[in-house]
Amino acid sequence: MNKRMNAMEKQPTRRGFLDWLIGLCSVVTGAALTVPGLLYLWPAARGGASEDVEVPNASGLAPGQSAILQVRGKAVIVVREQTGFTAISAVCTHLGCLVKWDGSRKEFLCPCHAAVFDKNGAVVSGPAPAPLPTYRVKEVDGKVYVSVA
């Protein structure tokens, strides 16, 4: 008798199936509502393809001097050297403060946690875990352009 009752209990019932179906529908509905919400929160991409941005008043920079500008939302330092211009990310790889160019030492210094980078962006001292990325610079008709990929 008990065996027969147990067997009956294990058999799928209409109620059990409906419970399962309602549960599944709830999960699917929840996911259908949540996924667009999460995607909505994801920042929309901006900027598009790489483009050359002119460095304002680049000709006014003496050798050893620098200028800072934003290229596609990224802070970039352009340094004038004897041989030409170099462009390097101004964002410290430690915690995101902007480094400053020290023309007398030919080094970049972060004011937040004292990370020091050489003129090529390599870490000299301090807590920075990685070098500063460098960017492409070109001079056309006396004007200087920086390109951030």
Added chain:
Amino acid sequence: MGLSKHIRSFVDARFDTETAEHFINKQVHKRLPPHTGWLHVFGSLSLLLYLSQTITGILLLIYYRPTPEAAHKSIQYITAEVNFGWLYRQVHAWGATLMILAVVLHMTRTYFFGAYKKPRELTWVTGVIIFIVTITFGFTGYLLPWNQIAFWATTVGTESANQIPVIGEWLRYFLRGGDAVTGETLSRFFVVHVIILPWILTGLIAVHLFLMRATNLATLEKVGEEKPLQPDQGIPFFPVHVAKEGVVAVLLLAGLVTLSVVAPWEIGEPANPLATPAHIKPEWYFLPSYQLLKYFEGPHGAFIGILACSLPFALLLFWPFMDRGKHRHPKKRPVAVGVGLVAVLAALFLGVLGHLSETDRTVFGRTYHFDLLGRPHQVTPSSDLSQRKHAE
């Protein structure tokens, strides 16, 4: 029949007011454990500050504009033009810092009195989450004036997320709403600060208070040996403890207004995404983490530092399930009390180091330069500040 009686009979005819009245009377006339005193007022103080922050926050919202172009100007407008705008802004800013202090003191008292033990583990856990949410309030609200210090503190704070392996870059991008801190970040922080966190905190406080009333205040008896307080035992919640809370509430309001007048928060320079100010430092409650992060260098240093900063919060969250001892009295819990004291002293020590770091201080006529790690170096007349900095 007076108006109040009319209202009473109207409500009585429709709802079971007797049960509600019985519940309220029971709560009001509850007896509190005999050791309940002035140290037990920090919870209600935190609650009062939450109410103050809500009211002043709503008032500020009327004039605040959450865009990079208008945010800083709107704060200036609130301060200089709006009637009593300066007061509400100052009370909100000071209220934020005092609320974190009140929550910390409340947690400290709860910890040392062993009140987190069974059956109050979940009350403690909700309390720790409230603490984390309160700090997040501070972090998100800090950006809203859109001044230099706010902008760069947020830059450093969100950059920290980037140190987490695998999801770090994704998380930073999500928090900022892009690669850098911009108007998108301001919008996100604004929504989190004024909509999402208030609802979360309101819900958490409701659960915390419900659990607190359901399990009563902890006595100093051992776990499992607490006896219900009889009507002639302990301290009456009303009027004795309520009177203490009233005194503290009045002192708090007086303190808030006094601080607003004598030590107003600066509006600061508007945010400039192309110039990081020298030696930016976070608010006092982030100073221990800020200082701790400096000791971890190398490719994975920042990540290990973030782990080290997160560890105390994880320990706090799970502490009731780790400390399974039966005793509550501080004198009978030397290990737990020792751990607590070391943690408090370590936080204070790191905070003081963080505060002193990268500054010059004169002590007994001698000038010292505190370097990045907070180590003092005596300044001689020949030493040059820039050289010292570079030597660091």
